[in-house]
Amino acid sequence: MKLLVIVALAALGLTFIVLGSGAYNMAATEKHWAITEKMITWVRESSIKARAEELEVPALDSADMLAKGFKHYHAMCTECHLAPGEQPTELAMGLYPQAPVFYKREPVIDADEKLYLSKKYFWVIKNGLKMTAMPAWGLTHNDEAIWATVAFLHKLPGMTAEQYAAFGETHRDDNLHDHHH
């Protein structure tokens, strides 16, 4: 028993010495091991699920909501998540972890899956994700603005550059570049 404690303490001490020596490379260019990647994904998805599952999802299909969601997405998200047809920005290329490209994702058909995705998207947009570049937009935006953005995110998978541009055209009159808070 005593020996076990001594070994455990020695291992802990050694860990501190190695970490304190700067051996761990914090660079964004230094990829995680596959096992670390799996751990992070598991912790992230479990954490979001525990906090998002009880959210009440409002109706997300009104034209007004989509128009608002488009404006928020266009103004705040494309630098990292890109717009349909857009090549990666320099900022997006430098990110680690990389920001997912929503327009390249498969559309979700299953109703339950889609409902959970709405909750997950809302929670992540509102609260951000620690140790990634994903900001917490809830500090500066109300829930209504965030649900509108969620509504638009559901439209992105498979959207073409033309369809995205058409959204901009349709809503040009309501001040596309005038991003109010």
Ligand code: HEC
């Ligand atoms: C500065 C870059 C940046 C900006 C701007 C940004 N994001 Fe993100 N976002 C990220 C990164 C990086 C991740 C991936 C984090 C990870 O892998 O854990 C992410 C993840 C997400 C996720 C989780 C996706 C999933 O399925 O796991 C959602 C949803 C999201 N962002 C929505 C948005 C929306 C909506 C906006 C605009 C209001 C936005 N993001 C703006 C960098 C950004």
